[in-house]
Amino acid sequence: xxxxxxxxxxxxxxxxxxxxxxxxxxxxxxxxxxxxxxxxxxxxxxxxxxxxxxxxxxxxxxxxxxxxxxxxxxxxxxxxxxxxxxxxxxxxxxxxxxxxxxxxxxxxxxxxxxxxxxxxxxxxxxxxxxxxxxxxxxxxxxxxxxxxxxxxxxxxxxxxxxxxxxxxxxxxxxxxxxxxxxxxxxxxxxxxxxxxxxxxxxxxxxxxxxxxxxxxxxxxxxxxxxxxxxxxxxxxxxxxxxxxxxxxxxxxxxxxxxxxxxxxxxxxxxxxxxxxxxxxxxxxxxxxxxxxxxxxxxxxxxxxxxxxxxxxxxxxxxxxxxxxxxxxxxxxxxxxxxxxxxxxxxxxxxxxxxxxxxxxxxxxxxxxxxxxxxxxxxxxxxxxxxxxxxxxx
Amino acid sequence: xxxxxxxxxxxxxxxxxxxxxxxxxxxxxxxxxxxxxxxxxxxxxxxxxxxxxxxxxxxxxxxxxxxxxxxxxxxxxxxxxxxxxxxxxxxxxxxxxxxxxxxxxxxxxxxxxxxxxxxxxxxxxxxxxxxxxxxxxxxxxxxxxxxxxxxxxxxxxxxxxxxxxxxxxxxxxxxxxxxxxxxxxxxxxxxxxxxxxxxxxxxxxxxxxxxxxxxxxxxxxxxxxxxxxxxxxxxxxxxxxxxxxxxxxxxxxxxxxxxxxxxxx
Numbered sequence: 001x002x003x004x005x006x007x008x009x010x011x012x013x014x015x016x017x018x019x020x021x022x023x024x025x026x027x028x029x030x031x032x033x034x035x036x037x038x039x040x041x042x043x044x045x046x047x048x049x050x051x052x053x054x055x056x057x058x059x060x061x062x063x064x065x066x067x068x069x070x071x072x073x074x075x076x077x078x079x080x081x082x083x084x085x086x087x088x089x090x091x092x093x094x095x096x097x098x099x100x101x102x103x104x105x106x107x108x109x110x111x112x113x114x115x116x117x118x119x120x121x122x123x124x125x126x127x128x129x130x131x132x133x134x135x136x137x138x139x140x141x142x143x144x145x146x147x148x149x150x151x152x153x154x155x156x157x158x159x160x161x162x163x164x165x166x167x168x169x170x171x172x173x174x175x176x177x178x179x180x181x182x183x184x185x186x187x188x189x190x191x192x193x194x195x196x197x198x199x200x201x202x203x204x205x206x207x208x209x210x211x212x213x214x215x216x217x218x219x220x221x222x223x224x225x226x227x228x229x230x231x232x233x234x235x236x237x238x239x240x241x242x243x244x245x246x247x248x249x250x251x252x253x254x255x256x257x258x259x260x261x262x263x264x265x266x267x268x269x270x271x272x273x274x275x276x277x278x279x280x281x282x283x284x285x286x287x288x289x290x291x292x293x294x295x296x297x298x299x300x301x302x303x304x305x306x307x308x309x310x311x312x313x314x315x316x317x318x319x320x321x322x323x324x325x326x327x328x329x330x331x332x333x334x335x336x337x338x339x340x341x342x343x344x345x346x347x348x349x350x351x352x353x354x355x356x357x358x359x360x361x362x363x364x365x366x367x368x369x370x371x372x373x374x375x376x377x378x379x380x381x382x383x384x385x386x387x388x389x390x391x392x393x
Numbered sequence: 394x395x396x397x398x399x400x401x402x403x404x405x406x407x408x409x410x411x412x413x414x415x416x417x418x419x420x421x422x423x424x425x426x427x428x429x430x431x432x433x434x435x436x437x438x439x440x441x442x443x444x445x446x447x448x449x450x451x452x453x454x455x456x457x458x459x460x461x462x463x464x465x466x467x468x469x470x471x472x473x474x475x476x477x478x479x480x481x482x483x484x485x486x487x488x489x490x491x492x493x494x495x496x497x498x499x500x501x502x503x504x505x506x507x508x509x510x511x512x513x514x515x516x517x518x519x520x521x522x523x524x525x526x527x528x529x530x531x532x533x534x535x536x537x538x539x540x541x542x543x544x545x546x547x548x549x550x551x552x553x554x555x556x557x558x559x560x561x562x563x564x565x566x567x568x569x570x571x572x573x574x575x576x577x578x579x580x581x582x583x584x585x586x587x588x589x590x591x592x593x594x595x596x597x598x599x600x601x602x603x604x605x606x607x608x609x610x611x612x613x614x615x616x617x618x619x620x621x622x623x624x625x626x627x628x629x630x631x632x633x634x635x636x637x638x639x640x641x642x643x644x645x646x647x648x649x650x651x652x653x654x655x656x657x658x
Binding site: 012017020022159165173178180274276282284 | 448449450451452453455456459466471472473495496497498499500501502522523524525526527528546547548549550551552555570573574575
């Protein structure tokens with residue numbers, strides 16, 4: 001590898017030898033193709049004319065009044081496909097096409113990344129196969145249908161916990177056997193070097209736009225920015241352009257049933273180790289076996305996290321916290337009713353924490369929430385969860 | 394007294410024909426049966442025993458070995474029990490034992506502690522499926538301090554430069570990944586793998602052992618003809634265990650017969 005493969009002590013390249021050549025090829029593309037004018041122009045065209053960038057930064061009058069500070073939402077829910085995932089999907093698919101690859105494989109939890117990859121494959125004329133845990137196939141039926149309609153093949157994964165973690169394992173196995181003509185389009189800022197860099201750079205469009213937009217609207221930096229974290233791609237995309245600024249950055253993990261019970265809060269409740277090609281915080285037992293994660297939100301139900309977040313946790317630059325399933329469900333309905341915006345269950349975690357932080361801020365303080373995706377895909381799940389809790393909608 | 398690494402070297406020097414490295418998942422399907430399986434492997438002619446220390450997320454392995462990992466973990470296998478197993482086997486057997494596992498299990502225990510405990514239990518070599526040359530330093534350093542052979546992998550996509558670097562760090566034997574893909578039996582021997590064997594052998598005197606996809610006496614013969622120093626057989630053995638789950642006696646018989654059959658190749 002030519003580049004530094006780590007963020008502080010985190011990251012690296014823990015993969016079978018068979019994959020090293022493909023990772024070197026990807027690093028080479030990251031260094032030479034990604035920054036090239038030809039690639040950047042084509043990417044920009046897809047992002048603006050096809051995906052609908054830039055996405056708005058919406059001032060939320062009702063929520064601001066309720067929480068007692070100036071609240072904005074970065075509207076990744078308005079991106080084509082309904083989530084930030086398309087920034088990475090289109091970006092990596094285009095990169096793979098420039099590299100001469102014909103086939104894309106991907107893994108997906110909530111289905112949004114699978115949908116983004118299916119869209120990118122259809123738009124760019126590449127074949128797509130998506131690995132998805134059997135549990136997630138059941139709880140995200142709408143997204144499975146969307147992927148299939150766009151020509152992607154969805155492969156249910158029956159091994160292990162049958163969720164995102166196992167879908168990633170299967171995608172790795174496929175890639176080990178097919179690296180010649182296939183690109184593994186990883187959906188978040190995890191995986192071996194250079195994936196965390198590639199995905200971070202492609203998602204940084206979120207933070208770059210937000211920075212410009214808030215300066216235009218308010219003429220000053222925000223006080224705090226909140227984003228939800230599973231693997232951490234929407235959060236790092238939002239945070240990265242603000243890391244050098246005096247802005248409080250807060251990542252909200254899936255607290256599930258509580259940190260002393262089942263959860264998906266890797267940074268808040270895990271410890272450093274190796275999973276899926278990189279050294280980062282993970283959920284593991286005393287022998288190093290990966291533990292099952294839990295979240296009401298399929299997209300946050302992952303026992304690992306991007307290595308750059310692990311570095312920011314240790315340095316204290318970003319504050320990581322968690323909210324529970326119940327708090328996220330409340331926030332799902334709260335935003336829907338307060339602003340007429342149905343958030344993804346993932347993003348609802350960020351909204352839930354904003355409801356805690358907002359009242360501690362001053363009236364002039366600016367709070368930005370990264371609304372990473374829309375909640376249509378979660379409606380059936382939320383109804384079911386509410387019924388289980390005996391809460392009327 | 395010889396180190397673990399030197400004991401592997403001795404076995405290669407003592408045998409001119411290709412050695413048989415027989416793989417099973419430690420603790421599959423349970424501790425007692427697993428101990429009897431590895432004793433039977435040695436008695437049937439396996440020259441080196443390779444024990445998989447099960448990991449929850451074995452990305453380099455196919456479904457047969459993943460299922461065995463789950464069986465073993467469900468029956469209580471873990472790193473401490475693995476070392477018990479090697480110690481129990483060592484009580485009356487000198488056949489070299491190599492551990493195959495994944496990085497996180499070593500990191501969690503502490504890399505130096507893992508190798509020290511392994512050496513104390515009688516382990517001769519360690520190969521880590523998800524530690525390529527780039528990440529290997531802390532592992533090879535600790536292996537060296539404990540006298541354990543750091544077994545390294547090469548694959549059909551490994552470049553000439555990397556082969557040179559990898560063989561410079563490897564000891565015991567070099568694990569040649571003979572197919573693109575994960576573990577699991579396949580038919581035939583791929584030309585790219587034979588070419589790889591020749592390229593590696595041109596650069597080192599460390600023995601080279603193809604693995605992944607080898608299951609038949611014909612494949613063993615072909616590899617012998619091509620100059621392999623050993624062959625590694627894994628999934629095919631694990632499948633024989635799987636086929637007889639619930640009948641430990643039948644497992645031992647099936648594994649013993651299979652290995653004798655391969656040895657006669």
